[in-house]
Amino acid sequence: MEGILAIWQRDVIKFFRDRARLFGSFVMPILFLLIFGGGMSGTMEELVTSGLQVDENFNYVQFVFPGIVAMTLLMTAVFSSLSIIQDKEFGYMKEIMVSPISRVNIAIGKMLGASTVAFLQGLMMFALIPFLGIHYDIGNLLQVLPFMFLLACSLASVGLLIASLLKSTQGFQLIVQVIVMPMVFLSGALFPVSNMPGWMDIIVKINPITYGVDVMKKVMIDVDSLSPLVREVMGLNLTIFNRPVTVLEEVLFMIVFTVILVLLATLSFRRANA
Amino acid sequence: MQNIIDVRSLNKKYKDHHAVKDINFQVKEGEIFGFLGPNGAGKSTTINMICTMLVPTSGSITINGFDAVKQKSKVRESIGIIFQENTLDEKLTAHENLMLHCKFYKVPKRKRGARIQEVLEIVDLVENRDNRVETFSGGMKRRLEIARGLLHYPKVLFLDEPTVGLDPQTRAHIWEYILRLKEKEGITMFLTTHYLDEAEISDRIAIMDKGKIITINTPAELKKELGGDIIELSTKNNSQVMRDIEKDKNIIDVTVQDNILYIKVHSSDAFISQFIKKLSVPIETLNIRKPTLNDVFLAFTGENIQQSPETQSK
Numbered sequence: 062m063e064g065i066l067a068i069w070q071r072d073v074i075k076f077f078r079d080r081a082r083l084f085g086s087f088v089m090p091i092l093f094l095l096i097f098g099g100g101m102s103g104t105m106e107e108l109v110t111s112g113l114q115v116d117e118n119f120n121y122v123q124f125v126f127p128g129i130v131a132m133t134l135l136m137t138a139v140f141s142s143l144s145i146i147q148d149k150e151f152g153y154m155k156e157i158m159v160s161p162i163s164r165v166n167i168a169i170g171k172m173l174g175a176s177t178v179a180f181l182q183g184l185m186m187f188a189l190i191p192f193l194g195i196h197y198d199i200g201n202l203l204q205v206l207p208f209m210f211l212l213a214c215s216l217a218s219v220g221l222l223i224a225s226l227l228k229s230t231q232g233f234q235l236i237v238q239v240i241v242m243p244m245v246f247l248s249g250a251l252f253p254v255s256n257m258p259g260w261m262d263i264i265v266k267i268n269p270i271t272y273g274v275d276v277m278k279k280v281m282i283d284v285d286s287l288s289p290l291v292r293e294v295m296g297l298n299l300t301i302f303n304r305p306v307t308v309l310e311e312v313l314f315m316i317v318f319t320v321i322l323v324l325l326a327t328l329s330f331r332r333a334n335a
Numbered sequence: 336m337q338n339i340i341d342v343r344s345l346n347k348k349y350k351d352h353h354a355v356k357d358i359n360f361q362v363k364e365g366e367i368f369g370f371l372g373p374n375g376a377g378k379s380t381t382i383n384m385i386c387t388m389l390v391p392t393s394g395s396i397t398i399n400g401f402d403a404v405k406q407k408s409k410v411r412e413s414i415g416i417i418f419q420e421n422t423l424d425e426k427l428t429a430h431e432n433l434m435l436h437c438k439f440y441k442v443p444k445r446k447r448g449a450r451i452q453e454v455l456e457i458v459d460l461v462e463n464r465d466n467r468v469e470t471f472s473g474g475m476k477r478r479l480e481i482a483r484g485l486l487h488y489p490k491v492l493f494l495d496e497p498t499v500g501l502d503p504q505t506r507a508h509i510w511e512y513i514l515r516l517k518e519k520e521g522i523t524m525f526l527t528t529h530y531l532d533e534a535e536i537s538d539r540i541a542i543m544d545k546g547k548i549i550t551i552n553t554p555a556e557l558k559k560e561l562g563g564d565i566i567e568l569s570t571k572n573n574s575q576v577m578r579d580i581e582k583d584k585n586i587i588d589v590t591v592q593d594n595i596l597y598i599k600v601h602s603s604d605a606f607i608s609q610f611i612k613k614l615s616v617p618i619e620t621l622n623i624r625k626p627t628l629n630d631v632f633l634a635f636t637g638e639n640i641q642q643s644p645e646t647q648s649k
């Protein structure tokens with residue numbers, strides 16, 4: 062138990078020491094905020110409202126913001142897992158591996174370290190809310206935090222598994238390119254993914270971001286006050302096996318997803334004799 | 336004395352290479368055990384198996400009474416390792432590195448402060464405890480690593496070339512610390528080094544070559560076994576010398592390296608007087624000495640440990 066804590070603590074300390082990374086990981090999400098929030102929001106809002114022939118006070122930025130936060134979580138969580146490969150390259154992984162900490166605790170500690178760092182970054186995104194001309198209920202914002210952390214855990218476990226299998230940072234960069242972008246676009250984080258062709262739909266449905274973002278939207282945005290049509294267009298009626306999913310199911314999915322990936326990473330740590 | 340490490344019929348086969356071939360040895364509690372051998376002999380492979388980092392193909396390893404395959408966690412608690420390469424976190428301070436280690440090894444909370452202070456004193460780094468490791472010199476890093484390896488009071492400390500890449504003065508210092516430790520804590524040490532003069536501090540030495548252990552003995556015994564004296568000689572015409580002394584009964588062995596003749600004789604006193612008379616070419620340099628560990632090593636492995644394979648093939 063203390064082993065988990067120690068591994069976690071090390072990653073968190075290092076996060077606060079590394080200013081460059083702190084600011085660097087903001088670049089992409091802010092870019093997306095500018096594109097989706099500034100440039101595209103007018104178009105999107107017009108599309109939605111005119112298409113529906115209703116005059117809603119629909120704010121696209123309000124809708125896309127949770128998705129951007131989720132994207133920040135993904136970016137930071139995955140890149141924090143990179144620290145595992147750096148530890149292999151710089152030798153520290155040996156210090157961890159020869160110690161009596163059980164392999165599963167190493168995996169959990171590393172996963173929690175990356176999720177905490179991601180969570181903190183996601184939280185910092187909240188500081189932008191006043192500048193975006195949007196408003197969320199404080200209570201809702203507080204309520205969303207545990208879900209945000211859970212999503213961060215799922216995403217960190219993806220990074221963990223990849224990192225546990227690799228030996229060099231180069232390979233990691235490549236795999237991240239191949240995995241991160243599809244995960245963002247096939248999740249409903251930035252635009253609805255209701256009517257995807259078959260194989261894409263499968264990716265959407267096994268993608269933890271899909272559920273994480275859906276929960277975040279359900280909590281942050283007062284979904285019930287939106288007209289059913291807007292909900293439909295914005296992809297807020299997520300279904301699985303033709304049945305709407307509940308928050309509980311989404312949470313369960315993220316937990317199971319995280320547990321499976323952490324266990325797989327544990328196996329990989331056990332095999333690898335770093 | 337009890338055996339703290341017991342290795343029996345240990346084998347390691349990589350896909351295409353039998354790296355460790357059925358070796359057996361025991362290390363006694365409290366001794367310094369030197370583990371020597373040319374590059375590729377299988378030393379690191381053996382150490383990694385003992386330290387639970389590599390699964391043996393066959394054979395058994397017992398450390399401090401625990402089985403290295405079945406009781407990995409117990410074995411890990413019993414050992415400390417100083418790897419050949421740096422395994423500190425350079426972004427953290429010395430103190431942070433040590434504190435993490437305490438947590439990894441479940442050193443009781445109340446004892447941590449005192450232990451950290453104690454090991455920092457042993458390696459003379461008390462003043463640097465709150466500096467980041469990236470600001471340390473190579474020697475300081477090495478000392479910090481040794482300090483870290485001691486924090487959990489391991490029964491056995493493995494040192495894989497602890498002084499590689501350090502200047503002679505720092506090397507001497509590190510050995511001073513290591514000896515101080517042995518006296519103070521009575522820790523068993525298992526060390527590999529490529530500097531044979533350093534291996535002299537070992538109580539016993541095992542020489543490994545091509546996956547096998549060729550001999551295990553005390554440094555003094557090894558040198559005595561080799562026997563005789565060594566005459567290092569260079570002349571204008573070494574091949575003429577070889578012909579001159581060809582039939583001398585006193586000579587055990589002659590090797591040539593870098594234009595120097597190494598003549599091993601039973602007794603230099605008996606040999607030298609008539610040898611000088613017999614010699615038909617002028618002498619450039621002459622040196623008579625007792626065998627060193629390097630000579631022992633050479634005799635057993637046919638290789639000079641301080642030479643890289645490239646210079647040997649010349």
Ligand SMILES: Nc1ncnc2c1ncn2[C@@H]1O[C@H](COP(=O)(O)OP(=O)(O)OP(=O)(O)O)[C@@H](O)[C@H]1O
Nearest residue numbers: 349350352354372373374375376377378379380381
């Ligand atoms: N993972 C591996 N796969 C295949 N062969 C290996 C592997 N690791 C080591 N070997 C081989 O096993 C042999 C022994 O290697 P080892 O690293 O144990 O030697 P060593 O005695 O530590 O040498 P050095 O003094 O250079 O450190 C070498 O021939 C090496 O090429």
Ligand SMILES: [Mg+2]
Nearest residue numbers: 375378379380
């Ligand atoms: Mg080696």
